[in-house]
Amino acid sequence: MESASTAAATSAELYRRACAVMPGGVSSPVRAFGSVGGTPVYFQSACGSRVRSEDGREYFDFIGSWGPLILGHAHPEVVQAVQLAAARGTSFGAPCRDELLLAEKIVELSPVADKVRFVNSGTEATMSALRLARAATGRDLMVKFDGCYHGHGDPFLVKAGSGLATTGESSSAGVPQAVSGQTGVLPLDDEAALEAWFEQHGADTAAVFVEGVPANCGLLVQRPEWMAALRRITREHGTLLVVDEVITGFRLAPGGVCELEDYAADLVTYGKVIGGGLAVGAYGGSHALMDRISPQGGVYQAGTLSGNPLGMAAGLAALRVLEDEDGWARLEQIGQAWQQRLEPLLQREAAAAAPLALQRQGSIFWLCFGTSEAPRRFDAIPAAGADRYQRFFHALLDDGVLIAPSAYEVGFLNLTMSEDDLDQAAAAFARALELSR
Numbered sequence: 318m319e320s321a322s323t324a325a326a327t328s329a330e331l332y333r334r335a336c337a338v339m340p341g342g343v344s345s346p347v348r349a350f351g352s353v354g355g356t357p358v359y360f361q362s363a364c365g366s367r368v369r370s371e372d373g374r375e376y377f378d379f380i381g382s383w384g385p386l387i388l389g390h391a392h393p394e395v396v397q398a399v400q401l402a403a404a405r406g407t408s409f410g411a412p413c414r415d416e417l418l419l420a421e422k423i424v425e426l427s428p429v430a431d432k433v434r435f436v437n438s439g440t441e442a443t444m445s446a447l448r449l450a451r452a453a454t455g456r457d458l459m460v461k462f463d464g465c466y467h468g469h470g471d472p473f474l475v476k477a478g479s480g481l482a483t484t485g486e487s488s489s490a491g492v493p494q495a496v497s498g499q500t501g502v503l504p505l506d507d508e509a510a511l512e513a514w515f516e517q518h519g520a521d522t523a524a525v526f527v528e529g530v531p532a533n534c535g536l537l538v539q540r541p542e543w544m545a546a547l548r549r550i551t552r553e554h555g556t557l558l559v560v561d562e563v564i565t566g567f568r569l570a571p572g573g574v575c576e577l578e579d580y581a582a583d584l585v586t587y588g589k590v591i592g593g594g595l596a597v598g599a600y601g602g603s604h605a606l607m608d609r610i611s612p613q614g615g616v617y618q619a620g621t622l623s624g625n626p627l628g629m630a631a632g633l634a635a636l637r638v639l640e641d642e643d644g645w646a647r648l649e650q651i652g653q654a655w656q657q658r659l660e661p662l663l664q665r666e667a668a669a670a671a672p673l674a675l676q677r678q679g680s681i682f683w684l685c686f687g688t689s690e691a692p693r694r695f696d697a698i699p700a701a702g703a704d705r706y707q708r709f710f711h712a713l714l715d716d717g718v719l720i721a722p723s724a725y726e727v728g729f730l731n732l733t734m735s736e737d738d739l740d741q742a743a744a745a746f747a748r749a750l751e752l753s754r
């Protein structure tokens with residue numbers, strides 16, 4: 318078989334040109350292959366679970382555009398809905414019927430949202446939810462957890478400071494200290510850290526943000542006791558709990574993690590799946606909270622393309638297929654089938670003193686290299702695992718299987734993945750594990 322490195326001449330040339338006109342050659346940093354090395358692959362088309370590169374190679378895809386493509390690429394019903402919508406006009410800058418229908422569907426399925434506001438990305442959803450939480454509480458501070466990602470809004474680009482109950486330091490150039498100083502960063506899985514923060518800052522803390530299941534630094538599944546403590550402490554202090562379901566919403570269950578866990582969130586943020594592969598985000602909460610948003614209330618938030626007919630049509634089509642085809646139950650079956658194929662590989666690696674752990678929630682999975690026990694917090698992820706991941710990634714890529722170009726990113730399963738597909742992918746994983754030891 319021709320290896321990816323020799324076959325990737327077109328991608329390499331496109332990337333060389335892109336680097337001249339785009340920072341790092343990409344529109345989003347992880348795409349540049351910085352942590353695995355090599356040259357990003359350019360894709361020209363995709364169908365189901367398969368993506369075709371500009372170099373003419375086909376790959377089996379576990380990235381799924383980082384989560385939106387729960388039905389697989391170019392699902393016929395989504396494509397048709399977008400085509401029909403586009404033919405009627407791509408944007409009116411005015412309300413449209415599909416926007417109402419998608420809002421009604423989200424409100425029907427979400428255990429948190431009595432009302433929903435559409436935006437164009439998960440980043441906009443979390444930024445807007447934070448503004449709303451600050452307005453509703455009259456407080457400025459917020460808390461996030463180490464390893465959780467909530468988009469690239471300034472208040473979220475903050476890493477842990479030196480003490481447990483102190484605010485953090487910016488993790489990006491260009492974020493003023495005045496902004497990062499309003500964000501506390503706590504470890505996951507640690508009730509004592511929560512208590513310490515709230516003892517000191519409870520009366521000033523507007524919101525705690527947590528991912529439904531933290532899935533941006535591996536898949537850090539939390540203990541129910543910790544989630545209960547988080548809910549109890551925030552409630553005791555009049556702090557709003559914002560569950561960021563940009564990844565998990567409408568993926569792990571119709572109502573996301575907020576349906577599965579007793580989080581009783583005050584606000585929820587969505588993205589990815591609700592846009593069917595187009596640029597859609599949303600945030601929602603109770604009538605009382607959401608009625609604070611303009612034009613009804615004084616919290617300003619707007620968007621030229623928010624609720625645009627294409628994104629709304631794609632999202633509606635995706636949710637319709639999931640509902641009609643028993644999508645969530647089937648995704649769980651596909652997840653179980655994938656796990657069954659990976660587990661013997663983990664045993665083999667453990668026997669070869671090259672341990673790795675599998676974490677899976679429904680159709681999201683993560684392999685953590687360097688330990689046989691899946692971690693619950695960021696600082697428990699073995700840093701050394703990233704070296705092996707790099708070799709593993711390239712061995713898979715050479716074999717025609719695409720996983721995220723970072724050891725800290727999860728994999729996504731979709732509804733088109735068949736038993737045969739999973740057999741073949743597992744065989745490729747077995748080969749790549751052996752090659753990467």
Ligand SMILES: Cc1ncc(COP(=O)(O)O)c(C=O)c1O
Nearest residue numbers: 438439440466467468561563564
């Ligand atoms: C949990 C979570 N929140 C927010 C975001 C930001 O979403 P977007 O990339 O659409 O701005 C992401 C993106 O991956 C995410 O995973």
